[in-house]
Each structure stands twice: as structure tokens, then as C-alpha cells.
Amino acid sequence: MSVTTPRRNKIYVWLDERAGIGRLIGGALDEPIRGGARWAYVFGSALVFLFSLQVVTGIFLAMYYVPSSDHAHASVAYIQKAVSGGALLRGLHYYGASAMIMIIVAHISQTFLYGAYKGKRELVWIVGGALLLIVLGFAFTGYLLPWDQDAYFGTKVGTSIAGEIPLVGPLQQRIMLGGSEITSLTLSRFFMVHVFLLPLSLAILVVVHIYLFRKAGPAGPFHSKADHRVERFYPRQLLKDFVFVLVVFIVLIALAHFIPARLGPQADPTSDFLARPAWYFLPLFELLKYFPGKLSLIPTVVLPAVLFGVIFLLPFFDRRGERHPLRRPVASAALVFTLTGAIGLIVLSKYQDRANPEYSAKLKQQDEEAIAFMKSPFQPQEIGRSIPTAPPTVVSNPLEAGSTPQKIFFANCANCHGTSAEGGTLGPSLVNLERRRKLTADFLANWIAGHGREPSADSMPRFRQLTEGEREELAEWLLKVDKPLAQPETNPQPGRDGEAPAAFVASCAFCHGDRGEGNIGPSLAGITSKPNRGPEELLRMLSNSRAFGLKDPMPESFPDLSDKDKQAIVEWLSRLKSQ
Amino acid sequence: MTTEMTDEELSPDRRRFLGALIGLISSGITTVLGVTIGRYTIAPALSNTNVGEWTDVGLLEEIPEGKPVKRNVVVSQDSGWGRFNSQRLVWVIRKGEQVTVFSAACPHLGCTINETSNGFICPCHGSAWSADGERLGGPTPRGMDMLDHRVEGDLLKVKYQYFKQGVAEKEEAG
Numbered sequence A: 001m002s003v004t005t006p007r008r009n010k011i012y013v014w015l016d017e018r019a020g021i022g023r024l025i026g027g028a029l030d031e032p033i034r035g036g037a038r039w040a041y042v043f044g045s046a047l048v049f050l051f052s053l054q055v056v057t058g059i060f061l062a063m064y065y066v067p068s069s070d071h072a073h074a075s076v077a078y079i080q081k082a083v084s085g086g087a088l089l090r091g092l093h094y095y096g097a098s099a100m101i102m103i104i105v106a107h108i109s110q111t112f113l114y115g116a117y118k119g120k121r122e123l124v125w126i127v128g129g130a131l132l133l134i135v136l137g138f139a140f141t142g143y144l145l146p147w148d149q150d151a152y153f154g155t156k157v158g159t160s161i162a163g164e165i166p167l168v169g170p171l172q173q174r175i176m177l178g179g180s181e182i183t184s185l186t187l188s189r190f191f192m193v194h195v196f197l198l199p200l201s202l203a204i205l206v207v208v209h210i211y212l213f214r215k216a217g218p219a220g221p222f223h224s225k226a227d228h229r230v231e232r233f234y235p236r237q238l239l240k241d242f243v244f245v246l247v248v249f250i251v252l253i254a255l256a257h258f259i260p261a262r263l264g265p266q267a268d269p270t271s272d273f274l275a276r277p278a279w280y281f282l283p284l285f286e287l288l289k290y291f292p293g294k295l296s297l298i299p300t301v302v303l304p305a306v307l308f309g310v311i312f313l314l315p316f317f318d319r320r321g322e323r324h325p326l327r328r329p330v331a332s333a334a335l336v337f338t339l340t341g342a343i344g345l346i347v348l349s350k351y352q353d354r355a356n357p358e359y360s361a362k363l364k365q366q367d368e369e370a371i372a373f374m375k376s377p378f379q380p381q382e383i384g385r386s387i388p389t390a391p392p393t394v395v396s397n398p399l400e401a402g403s404t405p406q407k408i409f410f411a412n413c414a415n416c417h418g419t420s421a422e423g424g425t426l427g428p429s430l431v432n433l434e435r436r437r438k439l440t441a442d443f444l445a446n447w448i449a450g451h452g453r454e455p456s457a458d459s460m461p462r463f464r465q466l467t468e469g470e471r472e473e474l475a476e477w478l479l480k481v482d483k484p485l486a487q488p489e490t491n492p493q494p495g496r497d498g499e500a501p502a503a504f505v506a507s508c509a510f511c512h513g514d515r516g517e518g519n520i521g522p523s524l525a526g527i528t529s530k531p532n533r534g535p536e537e538l539l540r541m542l543s544n545s546r547a548f549g550l551k552d553p554m555p556e557s558f559p560d561l562s563d564k565d566k567q568a569i570v571e572w573l574s575r576l577k578s579q
Numbered sequence B: 001m002t003t004e005m006t007d008e009e010l011s012p013d014r015r016r017f018l019g020a021l022i023g024l025i026s027s028g029i030t031t032v033l034g035v036t037i038g039r040y041t042i043a044p045a046l047s048n049t050n051v052g053e054w055t056d057v058g059l060l061e062e063i064p065e066g067k068p069v070k071r072n073v074v075v076s077q078d079s080g081w082g083r084f085n086s087q088r089l090v091w092v093i094r095k096g097e098q099v100t101v102f103s104a105a106c107p108h109l110g111c112t113i114n115e116t117s118n119g120f121i122c123p124c125h126g127s128a129w130s131a132d133g134e135r136l137g138g139p140t141p142r143g144m145d146m147l148d149h150r151v152e153g154d155l156l157k158v159k160y161q162y163f164k165q166g167v168a169e170k171e172e173a174g
């Protein structure tokens, strides 16, 4: 009779007779451990726990998450900032991922150091290697999902490393991204892989791994002295496992609580964000610095190939029975070298960033932006504000009109809110704002700057090109506007050489300036020589302003431009660079 | 090789104690997770999602005297990460100081009510109402649904609501 059999109450007996749970429980708990329970053996169970934790937290994160470049960031911000318990669940998932990588490295190192892959345990070890790959795949695909600056640019670095691989690299990169760029399609792919493919593969392989391990039996301690002491898994080893799991859980909770999982501002592909991959990819990232050009093959292909080659083939080469780490000096040294090397590279990479004044300033600024975003209250994304489609009024010479705030108004606000401020093509009426909306100047100035709100294609762009003073002045003045403004004089200056095509003047000039010099929208001079802004891409953008996932997108619906007009605009823009 | 199970040395009491510790740890972790997930799942479902009850219709002076005018009002609902704005139609009638606002949703099955020269009709199944919104005929079970409004300064605001369709008494739809 097994000692672990619980007291035989009726339910147990009923179940056991039908489902054979006694054998199952006994089989799981009575596994003999040669040499007795040890703390060194806790990592495997901790990984099973962490995987379960990732599954549970992941399932519930998916309840609010939206895998689309339009909404992913807003939905993660919602989870992080607005839902009760959301920050904790996301924190557990976020730090749980890092914990999983650390503990899988510990698990593999322990197995390696103890020579526990020896003696008919090849398959256990090889399946373990595959599990490591899957866990890295999880980390890589999960990193993109929040769609913030870190996610976007970190993934960009990661996928371009994959693109460096000769011959297959570029093709593989395209397949991975679902195109040449990180777009909504990439997000969908990563989501599918992260949420369906990898969990399924991992679950199957974990079962296989544990089955094979139970079949081969634990290797036990490495010293050759015959140790005849044998202890069952339950209760002392299981308790050790649970104590370790508890410690890991408490650490994760504390991290999630005190250092909330980071979420920066929404990804802006056009920004000059200084990309850094997640810490576990830093060793590879750092190595790339030392192997420029063709040599980059070494860190991207050769080293990983060697590492995983060793992992997969090791048990077939190393057939000596010796398991004591001190009597396997080459193997032990290789392990120590690999681990210290990886840690050293991480430290080195952090140190270099700190030592470089330019980088450290930029990284610090990015950190501050992320912290500011974390602190700002949650702002729901505005969905479905109607946009009337009357063609915009073009006012050629607005800066001549009225007092200063009014000038600012004509130059920046009038295109959408109408020259009379009664509401126009895209924006609502601003007349009587104070009375109708009970707004304060402070709020309005902040709104204009876009602090704490996230523009979508339907919402007002941020007017960060105005100085703070200008924004305040404008806000104060706007609140006092209680009747429609007098129309400024329209003063067209047609027909100069190299003048923008009519379609540009009618549809683009108000934001990008009469000659593309920039206003609310960025300057377009030389745009076609920028990456991803060639004539073809611009045509695409004119047809679908969301094609590139810009952070401050252009308005969603232009008055429909004909293909000829689009062509004319793009042609003119290409010439703009040579002027 | 002798297999001497050393844990046989553990007294049954000690075994039970260690087992209880294991149970304690696992139920502790499960409870923390369970409570968090429960809050996370339930709280948003219970929170109030209407963004401000009163929405702008327009300045009073913009509403012409006597003749019904159709107005768009924006109804906002917070749902998770998004604030979903949608437009609803209302009919506004002003007679001097007296303002009436009707929902343009037909009490029969919700089509949009149109105006005629002397009242209102619904194009879907031909219900008809007088200029005051009284039921005249057709499948509609009741008169047009009046909405609460108020005037702030010279700004007209309305509290847009949905009502149950197909019942004789006007009753807010849940």
C-alpha cells in the first residue's frame, strides 16, 4: 500500500474505482528520488508553476487585449491603468516571463553541472533544449504585443538581427513580419504565435519532458559514492518545490506592485527612438557591435548554432559515466564561461549606454516619457466621431488677420474648426466653449498640447509645435470667443512655377503648408528620400492614412482624391527634395 | 541495490504536517490569483459606462420657431479601452419659450421617424404621429418618445435615452 494514499473516504473510493486516481496520485507523488530531496531540484517544478501562471494571467489579459495596431496600446493602457487588478495581472505576466528565462537557465545549468543528462536521458535533455527555444519564442513574440515604443523598436532590432542571416535571412524576416515592415499584420502574427501556437507546443513538450524524465528516473546526486538512500517525491521534495514557488510568487507580486510593468507611449514608427532589446537578448545585441559587416554571421548564426548544437548533441558525444562537475573540467568551465559571458555582455551593454553621453541622455529622456505616460490617467480612445466630408476652406493668407491668438487660430485650428470657429470640415464649433462646456483655460491648453490623451485618426492632433505660452494664450482667447469670428480675406496667389498642384493646395496645404514646408503636419521637403516614404509608399498613405500606423495620424477620410490627383501630389513631392 | 525509502522514517504526523504546509502554500497562491482575477473580470462590468448624461443639442437661437428640426446628438459610452461615440437623431420643436425634444427612434421597431408637412411618419411600417407627437395610427404602440431636456444659458441640452420597443407604456430600456 502506498503511504501517500489519502484517508479512504467514500468519494475517494468511488472515484478511485472508476477513474483510478489512486494510481495516478501515487504515480505522481511516490516517485523515488535517489539521494533524497534537495533544493537543487526545485527548478523544474518552478517552471511548471511559472508556465501555469503565464497561462492563467495570459488568458485573462486576453479578455481586454486587442491585437491590432489601432487598439493594442490603448487596450494595454486600459488593463494597466484602469482595471482593478489589471496592473497586478499584467505585472505577474511581465515579470513572470523574465523569471521563466532565468529559471530555465538555472534548470539547464543544474542539469548540466550535475551531469544529469547522462545515462539514457538523451531525450529528456533534447526535449528540454526545445523547451528553451519555445520559451525564448514566447519572450520574443510577447514583447511586441503592448505596441509601445519599447515594443516596436525592440522588435525591430530583434527582427533585423534575424534578417542578417545570409541567404534565408531576408525571406525569413519577411515571413516573420508579414511584409517588409512591422505593421498590424506583424502584430496579428506575433499574437497568434504567442497565444495559440507556442502554448500548445510548450504544453505538449512539457508533458513529454516530464514523462521521459519519470521514465528515466531522476539522476540523483553526482558523487560516485553509492548512495542508497532513496526518498519519495512526496512530501519533502514537493514541499521544497512549493517553498521555492512561493518565494518566486512573492517576488513577482512585489515587483508587479512596487515597480509596475512598464508601458511607454504608443509606438511611433516615425520617431527616432533609441531601440534596446529586452535584457535576455542583450548578449546577442552587444556581440553584434564587435562583429561588423560579414562577421555578424558569428553572433547571429554561428554562436546560436554552436550553443543549440551542443545542447542537442551533447548526450551523444559525452558518453562517459562521470558526473562530478570537478572531474569534468572542460564541461564545467564551458558552462561557467557561457554564463559569465552572457551576464558580462549584459553589464557591458548597460555600461556602454551609460558611458555614452548622447545615448544616456536619450535613454533617460525615453525613460522619463515612459514614466510620464505611466503616471498620466487613463484616457479612453475615441471611437467613431463622425467626420463630415465637405472640402476644407483654404485661406491663403491667414497670418495677416487680427490679434496674435487669432493668428495662431487661423494658422492651426481653422482648417478643422472653420475660419469662423463655428465648426468646419473635421472639428466641432468652438464658439461659446466656456458657456457650453465649462472648460478652463488650463484644461484647454493641455488638450491642445495633447497631454494625457492619445490621438487616433478620428481625434484632434497634438499641437506640440506651439509653445506653452502660445497654447495658453490661445486657450484663454478661445474661451472668450462668443460669436463667430469675422472671416479673414481670402487672398490666393496662383500660378507660380513649381507651385503645388491644386489637389495639394486643397487637401494637404493646410496642415503641411502651402509649399509643403510644414505647419501642423510635418514638413514634406525631401520626404521621398526618407526610409519607407518612397513614391509608392506615399501613394499608399494617401489611399489609407492608417497604412503606416502613425502616432498622430492624418485625418482618416480625405475628400476622396482621384488617382490622377494622388499621382500629381506624389510627383510634386518627389521634386520637392531637389529644390 | 537496496531501496530503502528513508521517508518511511517520517512519522505519520510529520507527513500530515508537511502535506498541510503544501496545501497551505497552494491555496494561498490560488486565493491571491483568484481574488485578483475576480476583481479584474467583474469590476469593469459593474462600472458606470455612460459619459455624462446630458449632451449638447445646440444654441437655442439656432432652433427655428414652430417648425420641427432634426438634430444629431452624440452619445458616448465608455467601454473598456474605448470611448464609443455614436450619433443619435432627435426632433426638436420650439414654440416661443416652450421646447420639446423627441427621440427620432420609432417606438414600434426603431426606424428613424421622418417629418411631414403636418406631423411625423415612420417610413418602415407607416406609423403616423401628429405635430405634437400624439399617436395617429399604424403599428406604433404609443406616441413619440419625449426626451428630458434642459436649457443652460442659451444652450439646449438633452438626456438621450433608449426606450422599450413595442409596448404601450414608455419605459426606459435597460
Ligand code: FES
Binding pocket: B106, B107, B108, B109, B110, B111, B122, B123, B124, B125, B126, B127, B138, B139, B140
Ligand atoms: S419601425 Fe416604425 S413603424 Fe415599424
